[in-house]
Amino acid sequence: MEGTISPNFVFLLLGMVALPFSQVAVISLIAALVQSLWTNPRHIRLVQVTFAAATLVVSSSIAFAFSHFLAGKGAASPVVCVILAGSIYLPVNAALVAVVIGLAEGQALKHVCQRCYEWVFPYFMVGIAFAGLVSGVFTPSAVWKGALILLPTMVLTYVYFLNRAHRALPAMTLPSATEEEYAAEVHS
Secondary structure, eight states, X not given: OOOOOOTHHHHHHHHHHHSOHHHHHHHHHHHHHHHHHHHOGGGOOHXXXXXXXXXXXXXXXXXXXXXXXHHOSSOSOHHHHHHHHHHHHHHHHHHHHHHHHHXXXXXXXXXXXXXXXXXXXXXXXXXXHHHHHHHHHSOGGGHHHHHHHHHHHHHHHHHHHHHHHHHHHHHHOOOOHHHHHHHHHHHO
């Protein structure tokens, strides 16, 4: 699977507690563009950047609407809003990515969705827990102070996840027929 994962979703969850919908949507778009353009600027493809931006904006928008609808207008605590938003953001995001990967690679949707979900589940759970903790400690107007405190922890979690992912990658990838043929030619 080609792609990136970043700690931006934690800050989007915090934004869902402290900001109106329009600002969360704009921040989602900016975060997706920065993530796409920052990771590998030499191999940027417009379709990938567009897909990443659309996926992040749609996932964030649905999570925002879901959490605010279920929590009611100010009736629930920020922790509840973060947990609700995170619990819908993860499956929506994973499903959108899985559908496109499944269609592009001609793989079964169920298999790709399971692989995507398992790949990011621990990372998202840690992020949701941290965002819930910060949103519970700080008032919505001061949640950005908590985000600054949270930043080093999320960066370390991100580095750990990337390291774990790079070690697991060879076991998770299955070579295509052309890669097998190439390997056979090289070894013969």
